[in-house]
Amino acid sequence: MEDVMFRSILVLVLQFVLATTVSGTGVAASPLAVGQRTQLLVDDHVVESRRGLTRRLGRVTKVNGGKPIFRDGIFYGTVLHDGGLFKLWWRKRGKAGYGYSESRDGIHFTKRGDVSGINFAGDFTLSVMIDPHETDPAHRYKASYDAPGMAAGLAYSADGIRFTTYNGGKPVTTRAADTYNFLSWDGDARTYRLFTRTDFAGPGGADEWRGTRMMTNPDPRRHPTRWKTVRNWVFDREGKSERTRRQIYAVTDWIRHGVHFGLLSVYEWPGDFSEGGQDNHKRHERDVMNYYIATSRDADSWDLSWVYSGQPLVPRGPDGAFDKDLLLPASTIVTHAGKHWIYYGGSNERHGGPGFVLKREQAVGLATIGEDRLVGLDATGRGTLLTRPFQLDGRRLLVNANVREGGSVRVGVIDRRGKMLKRFSIDTARPIEDDQPAAVANWKGNPKLSSLGGDVVQLRFEVERATIYSFGIAK
The missing domain is CATH 1.20.5 (Single alpha-helices involved in coiled-coils or other helix-helix interfaces)
Structure with a gap:
């Protein structure tokens, strides 16, 4: 027995x-769902192991020599690319509402009208989205704004200019403070997300402790007030005293290939005026705002490494620059013509506070970076990367890499038994060289990747003197 x-x-x-x-x-039986989605290497979501590779932030290039590209208005605001046009929503100076402009080149904008139909509370903050989930053309554009009572309000429009408010113009949340309220559709989670600022101490002045909140609602059009708070958070990794070092000023969420990029405006050394009084030429380091990114797979648990390592996505300008002291991201990032277009508001003086009022000039600037090159894995010598297992479905393996002189990237395919396939081995791989945003991986003898269709595989990358940003399987 x-x-x-x-x-x-x-x-x-x-x-x-x-x-x-x-x-x-020992490979997990449930392979990672990849399909034809580009796999960004901003985190280790698709990585089983790596050696000799360091994650690095991409380097942006400021357009127009670092000078403003738009002076008619300021941010908070939004730039989208739609129907062959760059569409810009910008705040009028003096808190007098919002204007709307268009451009074909993303640099020279022409005003097309004034935004109407929105009952701003008085701080005049606005972000606009084109809703990919919406089926009614009358609701194609959706806006988030500061509603009466310092809360979030929502509105809709067919043309992005003439809006009608949801909920009769009444707030759809409790207090949401005076920076971005940001609405987005998360296609993977099948829900709308609303980001707002919250306060963890006094609502203003020296006691203010700025935080942020994220909420979800599967159908705000039918139920505009049914928002479920997922989490409120502040910068407090270093304890409550961190509020004197940094505070979160505004958060918006740009979704790219399943990755949530938090576009963060971070208020650093808030209320520290030790660098002296009004000075529109000298670049300051205290009481300033920087533009960082954070990354997440669920829009809740954020990797804040770039914040804590002091590496902004868009650096502030030098002495005399229009953007030397304050940077405020546009509510999203535009992808067009092989580049990411990163619009931002800049200012040549610090934030200031009660009893320390500063005069500043504000304008809109633009920086660009290669498509999907915000973050990459870099090998100064030689490095290797092994992906998690996934089911291969496609004919081509595309690799986004920048290979420096004397370097290369090679790719091998490993079967579900952990063995390198001879036809697709590292030894037979043709090296990827130079700067290639969409290099097609090839092997000697030109074996067809489609012959592995449906198989569970892993990819092994050998990287030498190169940065690899992403890979993807294409039809």
Whole structure:
């Protein structure tokens, strides 16, 4: 009887092991869902292991020599690319509402009208989205704004100029403070997300402790007030005293290939006026605002590494620059013509506060970076990367890499038993060289990747003197 029981238990254990691993490799039986989605290497979501590779922030290029590209208005605001046009929503100076302009080149804008139909509370903050989930053309554009009572309001429009408010113009949230309220559609989670600022101490002045909140609602059009708070958070990794070092001023969420990029306006050394009084030429380091990014897979748990390492996505300008002291991101990033267009508001004086009022000039600037090159894995010498297992479905493997002189990227394919396939080995891989945003991986003899269709595989990248940003399987 004991022998039978032992054999039964052994069989169950073996069945469990076989159900959760692949023979000889220990590879998870449930492969990562990849499909044809580009896999960004901003985190280790698709990475099983890596060696000799350092994650680095991409370097943006400021357009127009770092000078403003738009002076008619300021941010908070939005730039979208739609129907062959760059569409810009900008705040009028003096808190007098919002204007709307268009451009074909993304630099020279022409005003097309004034935004109407929105009952701003008085701070005049606005972000606009084109809703990919909406089926009614009358609701194609959706706006988030500061509603009466310093809360978030929502509105809709067919043309992005003439809006009608949801909820009769009444707030759809509790207090949301005076910076961005930002609405987006998360297609993976099948829900809308609303980001607002919240206060963890006094609502203003020296006691203010700025935080942020994210909420979800699957159908705000039908139920504009049914927002479920997922989390409120502040910068407090270093304890409550961190509020004197940095505070979150505004957060918006740009979704790219399933990755949430938090566009963060971070208020650094708030209320520290130790660098002296009014000076519109000298670049300051205290009481300033920087433009950082954070990354997440769920819009809740954020990787804040770039903030804590002091690496902004868009650096503030030098002495005398229009953007030397304050940077405020546009509510989203535009992708067009192989580049990301990163619009931002800049200012040549610090934030200031009660009893320390500063005069500043504000304008809109633009920086660009290669498509999907915000973050990459860099090998100064040689490095390797092994992906998690996934089911291969496609004909081509595309690699986004910048290879420096004397370097290369090679890719090998490993089967579910953990063995390198001879036809697709590192040894037979043709090297990827130079700067290639969409290099097609090839091997000697030109074997067809489609012959592996449906197989569970891993990719092994050997990277030498190069930065690899992403890969993807294409039809």
